[in-house]
Every structure is written in C-alpha cells, then in structure tokens.
Amino acid sequence: MTASREEFEARLRQIGADRYHDKHPFHHMLHGGECTPAQVRAWVINRFYYQASIPMKDAAFMSRVEDPALRREWRSRIEDHDGHGENEGGIERWLRLADAVGLDRSYVASKQGVLPATKFAVDAYVRFVREKPLLEAVAASLTELFAPKIHADRIKGLLANYDFANDRSMSYFQRRLNEAPKDVAFGLKYVLDNADTQEKQDACAAALEFKTDVLWSQLDALYSAYVAPGRIPPGGWQPGTYELDLRATA
C-alpha cells in the first residue's frame, strides 16, 4: 500500500536522521575545533572535488529532462555553483576558503591529491544522476533537506575555533543557507508529487540512502587518511605540500 504524502516525507526525513554525515566524527572534530590545520586542508581539498562535480551532475540531469520548465528550474543550481552575473558562484567561494586555510588554490582547483575514495564516491553520484530515472535523481538531491543545519553549525563552529574563519572565507556556507532551501523545497515537492506508488517511494528512499552513502564515504576516507589510522593512500595529498604560509590557520 502506498504511504500517504506525510508518511512518505517522514520516511525520507528519517533517512537523514539515521544516516546523514552530520553524525560522522570528522564533522564533530571540524566543528568543534579539533581538526589540525592539515586535517582542515585535507577536507577543503577533497570536498572541492564534490563541489566541482555538482554542476556536472546537474547538467547530466538537465540533459535528460524534456520539460523546459523543469530544466529552467534546475538551471539555477548550476548558476549557484558556476556563477552568474554578479554572483561569483560556489566553486569560486570554495577556492576562497582554500586561500584562507593556506592552500595553493591552483593545486586545489587541479583536483590532484584528492583521495581515490572521494573520487569513486562522487563519480558514483554523477553517474547515478546520469543513468537513473529522473525521479530518483531528484530524490538523491534531497540530502539538502538536512544541509541547512550542518551549514549553520559549521559557520558557528569554524568561526569560534579557527582564525581563518571570517565572513569572507565562510561565504560559501553563508550563501548555501539561502540557496539550499529554495532548491530543496522544489525537489521535495517534485518527489512527493511524483512518487505515487509504493515502488517509486521505495526507489526514492533507496536513492536518498545512496546519497547519504556518498557523503558518509567521503568523510570515512578523510578520517582514514588523515585522522586514524592516518594512512594516506598512494597519490593522496601529503601535508606540508602545496601550502602557503600558515598565517591563516589556527
């Protein structure tokens, strides 16, 4: 029997409560000021790979949408990341964060040194969106339901704990606080409107779980490489390289 709209929304939200990466210890370290400068930098380097892939993911989605209205609605996501008019875009704002934490931004932009596990996880997400039914691709984006809290926590935690954190370097997260709710309101309505059978609801829940795996795996990889056991895999960024002076980090 198909769950009601309310029951289905509650099911989706429960996935976030159970599996979203705000429960990962790396986030607690980051927000609590327990990350070393090298660990913060490793996070910035690896998370950049995710940021830079998101517009490709959204373009892959749009490439399969036949409805111009849906494409127009979705296009704003690409603009948010790549920039549009006076908005320099989320990728540029992320590189500003890279500057602030004392990294060579051209190194970060080159995506060298990104952990293989980060690439595998993020690329899996891009492929998912390219290959799966549109409804499931939208459902996978609904981790944004859980993002405002993590962004707010992050701004607060980083500002309190790290010298590099200021309005300028935190602008990526500040901006997402405004952008994400608009996107997710659209995505949630789309999923609730279109998942009109049990089978589709199950597929949407699985897609959202998949996306939480994508996020969680990235933090597991960071933790493994740079916290414990602290074994950086072949090719991963080595602390002490591509760093500028340390003025900016606590």
Added chain:
Amino acid sequence: MTASREEFEARLRQIGADRYHDKHPFHHMLHGGECTPAQVRAWVINRFYYQASIPMKDAAFMSRVEDPALRREWRSRIEDHDGHGENEGGIERWLRLADAVGLDRSYVASKQGVLPATKFAVDAYVRFVREKPLLEAVAASLTELFAPKIHADRIKGLLANYDFANDRSMSYFQRRLNEAPKDVAFGLKYVLDNADTQEKQDACAAALEFKTDVLWSQLDALYSAYVAPGRIPPGGWQPGTYELDLRATA
C-alpha cells in the same frame, strides 16, 4: 620520446612495486593470521562484490570489441569466473570460501552489507572499462602482473594461520595461480604492442594506477570499518549477523 618496450614494461611494473595492495596493512594482517574471524568475514563479504563484478567488467569490454579474435581471447576470463563445463567458476569458489569462514552464503551472494566505498570503487572500475579506450581498459587489467605473488602468499598465510583454510576453501586462489598468468601474458603483450606513442604509454600507466587505487581503496574501507577506527558505516555488515556456527574459523 616514446619509451622502448622494455622501459615501458619496467614503468608498468614499477607501478605495482609502488602501489599494489599487497603493501596494505590489511593484507599483512590477513596473511599473518592477525585478522579476527569477523575481519576475515568482512573481507570475504566485500571482496565478493569485486569478484562478482569482474565478469560484468569483462562483458562490458567485449561489448566494445569489434575483432572476434580478441573477443574470443577475452571470453575465457568470463568463463573463469562464471564457470564453464566442469569448471564451477571463481564466483562459486569464492562462495565456498564464504561457507568455510562461517558465513551464510546466500547473504554474501546478495551483496547486502557490502561497504558503500567498496561498491563505489568497484563500480568505478566497471565504468572505466565501459567508457575508456580499449587499450586503457586492457592496461587496467594488468594488476594481474602482481597477483600471483599475492595469491601464493595468501594461500600460504591462510593455511598456516586459520582452521578454515584447506584445499577446498582455498581453491579460488589456487585456481587463479593458473589462470592469471595466461590472461596477463596476453594483456601485457597487447599493451606493449599497442601503446606505440608516449601519449598512449602515459594513458596506460594512468589506467594501471587507477586500478591500483580501486584495489587499495577497498582495503582502506575494510580497515576503516573493521580494524581502526572500526567505524562501520550505515548499512555495512555487522559482525554477529548472517554467521553460521564458528567451527570453521580459528
């Protein structure tokens, strides 16, 4: 300037010396008898996902080969894994190992409980072979150059250290000792014959590095989940579930 055939082969072999997963501490634990039964089981569960994906990878390769002779040559790899005639195939032999270590083989075969990071890495390999030039797909398979030593070490180490290890449960590895050299001799000759420019040699080296990343990431994920810090990600196999009696493990 294009490297000579000998120089190029040496370059490929050096990638194994630097990056093959026989250098990963999980392998040392496994071969040295330091893995707990749960850690051995986690390895069997996750490595099954890799085994089960290899014939799909090989079929994706064959789907893009126009030369019937090359397809025929390659087809034996699928037969090695899926079985053919009196040969029950590598996947069945792996499930025999699952039996021996005290796991419910239908659970292993279901691929439930496989770590997301394992799936991301393995799926990346299948996709690589589906999408990249054939030459690079063959080059990625050349980790088999380094496999006979790891299989021999594994047979010896497991037999010495675990009660579950015997000729029957080790048959997967014993068999690969015979199969892999034939495959890799063909693959190596193909790559050396066809990588006739510096650009192609570089692409082949990158493909082989990519494949070492795929293997290494799987062990990093196992280590992170089941050794240190021992944090099993959401959805990962929980020790104590889907186990049969413990008679078989040391």
